Amino acid sequence: MEAKIGYQIFPDRFYSYYHRGNTDWNTPITNDFNSGKRLYGGDLKGIEEKVSYLKELNIDFLYLTPIFESNSNHRYDAKTYFKIDPVLGDEIDLKNLIDTLHNNNIELCLDIALNHMSNESDWFKNALKNKKEKDFFRQENGNFTYWRDHKSLVELNLENKELQNLLWQDENSAMKKWTKLGVDHWRLDCAYDLGFDILKDIVIHLKSLGNHEIIGEVWAYPKDWIQIMDGIMNYYYTVIIKNMLNGTLKPITASQILKKVIFDSGMKLLKSWNMLSSHDSPRIKNVFGKKWKLAVVMQFTLPGSPLIYYGEEIGMEGDHDPFCRGVMEWEKVDKDNETLNFYKKLINLFKNSEALKKGKYYEVIANDDNILAYYRKYKSIKDGNLIVINPSNEDKEIQLYFEESLLLDAMHLSDHFSDNELYIEMGSIKGKIPANSFGIFYMKPKEYETYSAYKRL
DSSP, X not given: OOOOOEEEEOGGGTOOSSOOOSSOTTOOOOOXXXXXXXXXXXXXXXXXXXXXXXXXXXXXXXXXXXXBSBSSSSOOSBSOSSSBOTTTOOHHHHHHXXXXXXXXXXEEEEEEOOSEEXXXXXXXXXHHTTOGGGGGBOEETTEEXXXXXXXXXXXXXXXXXXXXIIIIISTTSHHHHHHHHTOOEEEETTHHHHHHHHHHHHHHHXXXXXXXXXXXXXXXXXXXXXXXXXXXXXXXXXXXXXXXXXXXXXHHHHHHHHHHHHHHHXXXXXXXXXXXXXXXXXXXXXXXXXXXXXXXXXXXXSSSEEEEETTGGGTOOOOSTTGGGXXXXXXXXXXXXXXXXXXXXXXXXXXXXXXHHHOEEEEOEESSTTOEEEEEESSXXXXXXXXXXXXXXXXXXXXXEOSOTTOOTXXXXXXXXXXXXXXXXXXXXXXXXXXXXXXXXXXXXXXXXXXXXXXXX
């Protein structure tokens, strides 16, 4: 099992080829009654045009929020699951995008909202006329139910056998149709609303077509959910990182929580997505301010698959929805962009580290409660990475203790991102870590001209 690097795109805001939107690309985002209806015209062909950028960024998979025909720019209110929104393109555009991605060794993950669909869908219009589709929708006390009581999002009766056949079971079902077209993986919106039995059934039927990963949107403790699906969007990490860096959670306590969740969940966490922001939340720099690098380092070094929300890698900012859904600022894609260069270095480190892609997680005990440290190793100490985070406003003298028998006395560890070094003393590690900083340390390859303590290890 191996972690991958993902990239999330909100299709309406990435790149427009056909210019089918109702809003000029340069129009500032505003929060009003019509914000969910404004279409900037980003489309599938536009994404295909930018695959070279994704290739250069060196990601492994692309995750698109919903692309099915709907009444909004977010498209979580599907009118049908069998047709692509014409503003985005058609099946040919999707197939071309898939082929271009695959030719560049990038997988595609599509998003689908099965818990609810648009109240303007043909199915629901027929339901209101008391036709057979009435049984497609969930009811309580004779009334239809709506997701979080939003009247535009009527909930589906997923226990209905005919509906199950239409959505994921039959060979011509919606999910199998798009999978057979070439979609690699699926993200299930509101997976917690689907329940364990429905999720199990979806996984069984999609796995019958091949090794297609199912990732669920779950804002909860991962343990039980990843026993059913391949992974979840790991918001549990997100809240730990956020609270530790804003000072409401002490690093020593964060370490204890991380140890528990990783032990309980096991290495299936490698397929879960390490989230810091998305179309539903403020962007990284808005949340973490000057400590954003510390957050991103944790995103890339905790067990899991880091998911980059489009534009984060170039330093885009944006507050709560709809401001976190701004158009991609292509003018910031520049070799001198410090944020982009930081991401590229971190991505390169991840892609070339067996420890970060496959390695186990080891708790590291620090002499200071305000230091978070942990260790990742796959097989060899030569590929091991010691991560140290100092979110405090003070420089720290640290001494670290963890279960690694090959920390040999008088050897050094070097930081991938600075000239800082730590020193091994009788199996523990000593050194300094500056205020509001991090280090990703690796075993220094050579201490002496001829001597190596690791010559037979």
